[in-house]
Structure formats: C-alpha cells, structure tokens
Amino acid sequence: MNQAKRIAILSRLREANPHPTTELRYGSPFELLIAVLLSAQATDVSVNKATATLFPVAGTPSAMLALGSEGIKSHIKSIGLFNIKAENIIKTCRILLEQHQGRVPEDRAALEALPGVGRKTANVVLNTAFGWPTIAVDTHIFRVCNRTEFAPGKDVAAVEQKLIKVVPAEFRVDCHHWLILHGRYTCIARKPRCGSCLIEDLCEFREKVYA
Incomplete structure (x- = not known):
C-alpha cells in the first residue's frame, strides 16, 4: 500500500469520526488505567459494567486499597482472569501511592513497571x-x-513500528481509536462488512465479503 492511499484512508476515518476516543468509561487517568488493566481478554462492555459499580466506591488508589482484593473481586468477578487482575490492581495501587504520590505517571517506563501493565496498556x-x-x-x-x-x-510489535513509521503526525494521536473502532464494528474477524465499509475501495484485502 502506498502512502497516498494510507493518507486517504486516515482522512476518511477522521471525516467520519473527528474526535474518537476509547469506549471504556472513566473519569480520571487512574480510572482509565484500571479499566485498561481489566480489559485484557475482556470486552469494553463487560469492563464498563463492572466499573460502573467499582469506581463510585474506589475511584482512587487509596480507596481501592481500602476496598481490598476481595472487595475488588466482588465487583469484577464477571470479567475473565478476575483473580489475578484484582491482585495486580492492589499491587499497582500500592506502587502509585508509594512512588508516584497517588498519581498515574506520565512516563512509559514507570507505567510498564506496574503489575499487569505492558506496552499496549501503557x-x-x-x-x-x-x-x-x-x-x-x-x-x-x-x-x-x-x-x-x-x-x-508478523506480530503486534512489528505492526506498531510500521504504524509509527507510516502514519503522519497529524493523524497519530487518533489513529489507534479509528483503527480499533473500524476493526470492532466493520472489519470484524469472521466476516468483514466490506459492503458497508467507508474505505472499501482503498483496502487491498483480496477476499472482500459483500453478502
């Protein structure tokens, strides 16, 4: 795919959705961090359902610690891997309080040092x-x-590096959101909705589905 086609794709996605954002519901960087931790191998819908009851009672690291592991589990037990996620949340909250004054650090290395946080979450x-x-x-x-x-x-790291290389600066902040929403609702895994895709004529997929 050439660069002119990539820019055309990004321009269409921007025109259709000028201000994209995550579908996770959150009210602070801390709540976003917890929601993203919970979203591993889970849907945003299931995470939002759990955090709708969790965040009102534990919207800060100190409140989350006070709730405790078992208290957290009572809110997130409908989410996959809830046991390990609850333990990681407790460990993360302790680190935030002990090393970052209770704030989510705006630093990649510090974020990736938190339990359960990898490059994608950061x-x-x-x-x-x-x-x-x-x-x-x-x-x-x-x-x-x-x-x-x-x-x-060949893997997510390679795709990320390619995206960083080919996505112009003007699109880079929103690119993640456009692509994830496109994959979630149009370019879906089993049967892509090519007939209703706004970039269908620019896409180089050879086995397009129109039925």
Missing part, C-alpha cells in the same frame, strides 16, 4: 489520558492493518 494510557501520539496495537488493529495491507506485520 500506550493506551499515554494516548488517551495524556494525549501522546502513541499507537496501541490490539487484536483488532493487528487484524485491520494486516487485512487491509495498511501496516502489515
């Missing part, structure tokens, strides 16, 4: 909470980038 927090031009690659974005030939790569 990218989401830096982008969505702090406006960094990072691009977090999840399964949706990996699929879209490879299927369309926008930024193909």
Whole structure:
C-alpha cells in the first residue's frame, strides 16, 4: 500500500469520526488505567459494567486499597482472569501511592513497571489520558492493518513500528481509536462488512465479503 492511499484512508476515518476516543468509561487517568488493566481478554462492555459499580466506591488508589482484593473481586468477578487482575490492581495501587504520590505517571517506563501493565496498556494510557501520539496495537488493529495491507506485520510489535513509521503526525494521536473502532464494528474477524465499509475501495484485502 502506498502512502497516498494510507493518507486517504486516515482522512476518511477522521471525516467520519473527528474526535474518537476509547469506549471504556472513566473519569480520571487512574480510572482509565484500571479499566485498561481489566480489559485484557475482556470486552469494553463487560469492563464498563463492572466499573460502573467499582469506581463510585474506589475511584482512587487509596480507596481501592481500602476496598481490598476481595472487595475488588466482588465487583469484577464477571470479567475473565478476575483473580489475578484484582491482585495486580492492589499491587499497582500500592506502587502509585508509594512512588508516584497517588498519581498515574506520565512516563512509559514507570507505567510498564506496574503489575499487569505492558506496552499496549501503557500506550493506551499515554494516548488517551495524556494525549501522546502513541499507537496501541490490539487484536483488532493487528487484524485491520494486516487485512487491509495498511501496516502489515508478523506480530503486534512489528505492526506498531510500521504504524509509527507510516502514519503522519497529524493523524497519530487518533489513529489507534479509528483503527480499533473500524476493526470492532466493520472489519470484524469472521466476516468483514466490506459492503458497508467507508474505505472499501482503498483496502487491498483480496477476499472482500459483500453478502
């Protein structure tokens, strides 16, 4: 795929959704961090359902610690891997209080040092909470980038590096959100909705589905 086509794709996505954001519900960088931690191998819908009761009673690191592991589990037990996620939340809250004055650090290394936080989670927090031009690659974005030939790569790290290389600066802050929403609702895994895709004529997928 050439660069002119990539820019055309991004321009259409921007025109359709000028101010994209995450579908996770949060009211602070801390709540966003916890929501992203919970979203691993879970849907945003299930996370939002859990945090709708969790955040009103534990919206800060100190309140989350006071709630305790078992208290957290009572709110998130409908989410996969809830036991380990609850333990990671407790450990993360302790580190935030002991090392970062209870605040979510605007620093990649500090974020990735938190239990359960990898590069993808750090990218989401830096982008969505702090406006960094990072691009977090999840399964949706990996699929879209490879299927369309926008930024193909053998793994998520390769796709991220390709995106950083080919996405112009003016699109970089919002690119993650456009691609994940496109993968979630249009370029879906089993049967892509090519007939209703706004970038169908620019996509280089050879096995398009119109039925």
